[in-house]
Amino acid sequence: MKTLLHRGRRLALGLLAVMALGATPALAEKDPVLAISNPPETLDPYNTNTTLTTAVTKSFYEGLFGFDKDLKVQPVLAESYTVSDDGLVYTFKLREGVKFHDGTDFNSEAVKVTLERVLNPDNKLLRYNQFNRIEKVEATAPHEVKITLKEPFSAFINSLAHASAAMLSPAALAKYGNKDIALHPVGTGPFVFEDWKQTDYIKGRKFDGYWKAGYPKIDSITWKPVPENNTRAAMLQTGEADFAFTLPYEQAAALEANDKLNVTTAPSIILRYVSFNMLHKPFDDLRVRQAINYAINKEALAKVAFNGFAAPAQGIVPEGVAFAYKMDPWPYDPAKARELLKEAGYPDGFESTLWSGYTTTTAQKTIQFLQQQLAQVGIKVQIQALEPGQRTELVNAWPDPQTAKVRMYYIGWSSSTGEADWALRPLLSTEAWPPGLSNTSYYSNKTVDELLAKALRTTKDDEKTDLYRQAQEQIMKDAPWAPLVTEKILYATSQRLSGIYVQPDGNIDASEIAVSE
């Protein structure tokens, strides 16, 4: 009961505060507080698959390339590049006069050290797969790097623009070592790392030696992880935070009514889906997987769990990702679902489990909704929202596919490279079975694997489009998932804050962040 009272009291206080202090800016000047929904598990951009974590590391680190707010690739620490005709050798010209926070120069040696670190399997970094097509990195001149690939990799520049491909200070890496660098980020970014209080905040102060003249426009930046949805919204209302993402969809209307706040809705490339463990009965039967797809009313789901801030998924890769192929959503047809179950030998349905990879209220509602929908066709599921630790242990890091306990699994994905490769290969290729990557369906189709590999080696766009279309059609046919919805992004800033955007993949672009007054 204590927790209940506590939550209740906190909420009541929050509401009181909204009424009493609505107008008071509670912060020192130009020190904006940015509230985010999850505490970063690390500050090592190479050792996380969590988008929000790299949103934080971007304050301290930069890569050779980056994405603007619309996920277009922009040069950052690289000025330009050339590719050899066979698509194997990339030569980069680096920006000159860039310094790391520790005062050392950014140069070709730094690029080499950084990339060789992730390429060393002994370092056991989660992003290894994103870079493992690199054969070698050579520092050909102080500001020129030559990267040779093992095979053509058409998504290579997108991979380098991903927030994880950050340039680390070799001096800091030598000082702190492969592990501890996660606690002491030293990059070329606009802010110098100051302090990380694990569940409380991460703070950076303005880097005076930043290469981009006139930036950053604020004195310091504070990231505050606030897991409780309502608290995050209340912090925005009281002025305790200048920015909050994610926001509870339930409160969109209330926040929009507050004239001290700017509320933004934007399309995303975040797809929510349910994967079926195809190694196990009854999900090894295509008809069962189709039945579940027919049994779920996606329109209603968007309404119930997402308050309308979502749309039924149109295929396997959402619109906005390069080479996404748009398909019609699975129609809602419970009668057909029951018929398919009968054909598959489950006239009375069956029992199973549905796990969620998140514990947010939106996810809780989603799995309860799915439970409700599946019950209508006779499928009884026990639902459970997994804590991050459980999620790693039971799903992502489960050592043996044959004994994995995951059955139906609700999760989401956004291709942070903005490319179909990173939306398909980590989720649906045979090489991506857990442990390692996130093929939680244990889906394996040789045709799809080959199409994906071929598409990566192709440099011609029309050929690639065709290969990816074939792959996506095949996947839709095999139904390893029930694609549910594409989420919309909802975030809000205080009136005084500008230049911060949530990108379609759920990452945050704060490069233009500024505070008026």
Added chain:
Amino acid sequence: MTQTVPLDPGTAAASETVRTPWSEFWRKFRKQPVALTALAFVALLIVLAVLAPWIVPYDAENYFDYDQLNAGPSWSHWLGVDPLGRDIFSRILMGARISLATGILSVALGGLVGTALGLLAGYYEGWWDRIVMRISDVLFAFPGILLAIGVVAILGSSMINVVVAVSVFSVPAFARLVRGNTLVLKHMTYIEAVKSIGASDWTILVRHILPGTISSIVVYFTMRLGTSIITAASLSFLGMGAQPPTPEWGAMLNDARADMVNAPHVALFPSLAIFFTVLAFNLLGDGLRDALDPKIDRT
């Protein structure tokens, strides 16, 4: 010769009001309007809970209306609709079954074990008493909810385990209470008398000491029901008890968290259900204590 003995009006009146324990209890109990109201509420709740499956207007789990999400109270939905389109009134009625069943079962289980341990400890004393009481002390050292969370964490989340968890922390309370009573009772003259005619320990414990402790057990049982219902609801609120879509009151509150700012009724009604039920059991317990304690006579 017969002599008519005139009937003494005083004797006649006295014979009409033979003071059995039960009549004595009822005489005192009915003078407490608050306790009577609480009793009526509890009785009503039990009737509703038993009849719930037949009287709910909608299926508590499988009815849903996605066009009325979070709709407020209306004629068709007396207590409104929850965030998943379900009828809150039906869910609260079905929830009453679960809450009452968990409360009664867990306290009964805890009471049974605790009473047995307390009787034995108080009667035999010695090493057995010391062991039982030290274990009770250890269990007492934990706040109830923490202990319950611990038990559920070990056993896994389910309503049955919640019953076990809640009964575990009821055991020491009953054990200590019954032991105290037993210690007093066993030195009473009537027990010595029973012993002197050669009654077995078992007979003495069950037939002569246990009845003497019943009144305090009943009072404590009722009081404890309130606490147990709250603990069980808290565990479900934390996701450790009833699993969705079970309409348990605590679980309903948890489901309501996201929407309680915009649609307060989704949290309000389950809270009120918990509040009134627990209040009723506590007031009833108070009334029972006043009526059963020979030292309290407000007449």
